Amino acid sequence: MAWNTFPYQDNAYVxxxxxxxxxxxxxxLGDAELFPSDPALVQAWIAFHAGDFEQAAKLGLAVGVDGYSVAHKATCIYATYLEVDDKAKIATFEAVAERCERQQHEQPDNxxxxYWHAYSLGRYAQGISVLKALSQGVGGKVHDSLEKTLELAPRHADAHIAFGAFHAEIIDKVGAMVGGLSYGVRKDQGFKHFKTALSLNPESAIGHIEYANALVMLDGKKKMAEAIGLYEEAAGCDARDAMERLDVEAAKEELKD
Structure with a gap:
């Protein structure tokens, strides 16, 4: 079955x-990827940035493990924003997580x-319920993969965003005490990750969105004004590709609620 198409054709980001x-x-700036030397991967990334996520994933996978990074990203962004079938979405994230484990074995320094292992498992957890995923041991896997990402790439802004969201989700679902004892999460540490991410990538719409989500999740009405400000900043970001456009549009939707 063909993937759903990128809906914003007013700017093709070609x-x-x-x-x-x-x-x-x-x-x-967000993922610390290096510009590829393989022309086939350049074409895969061109497809990704234009919003042709299916083509980007196909081109990446055709290259083999060196193309996994663009395939992971294209598949995850597609599943997050454009896949409407919940079962298909969960299955997609599971498939990416499995492929990431192969990449970790073959490219332990990449x-x-x-990062995409942690991302896909995090989205999988949200899809089946975070508490259920924690009972499956997903929390420890996400934590370890994010730690390894930042060990390999300390300036990986997206990993800092994901780590901030991880702290917030765990505390929200199991409480600060259990979360701290079982998963080492702390609210202040989570917020620190968000601030680091935005210092590394100030124009990250998703960074502003996830930070706002965490504030609402953990502090409620006390931080609502700050959260709205972050959503407004996200909505005002200048999207340079299809993924960023999807992030900006997501922020606009948050402000409608």
Missing amino acids: YTPASLEKAWARLH PAGF
Whole structure:
């Protein structure tokens, strides 16, 4: 079955190999990816940034393990924002997590295999319920993969965002005491990760969104004004590719509620 298409065609975010290389540092502040030397992977990333996530995943997987990073990202962003079938979404995240484990074995120094492992398992947990996922041991796997990501790439802003969300989700579901004893999570540590992420990538719409979500989750009405401010900043970010556009549109939806 074909994947759903990127819905915002008013701006196609089309890059050439030359323009992509020029824009690369800005586009990849979040994930610390290096510009690929393989022309086939350049084409895969061009497809990703344009919102052709299915083509990006296919091109990446065709290269083999060196193409897993773009395939992981394309698949996860698609499943997060554009897949409407809940069962398909959960199955997709499970498949990415399994593929990440293969990448970790073959490329133990590549942070992408660990980051997308944590991301896919985190989204899987949200899909089946965080408490159920914790009983399956998912929490420890997410924590360990995020730690490894930051060990390999300390400036990986997206991993800091994910770690902030991890602290918030655990505390929200099991409480600060149990969360601290069982998973080592602390509210102040989670907020520190968000602030680090935004210092590394100030234009990250998803960073602002996840920080706002955490404030609402953990502090409720006390931090509602601050959270709304973060959503507004996210909604005002200048999207440079399809993924960023999806993040910005998600922030706009939050402000409608």
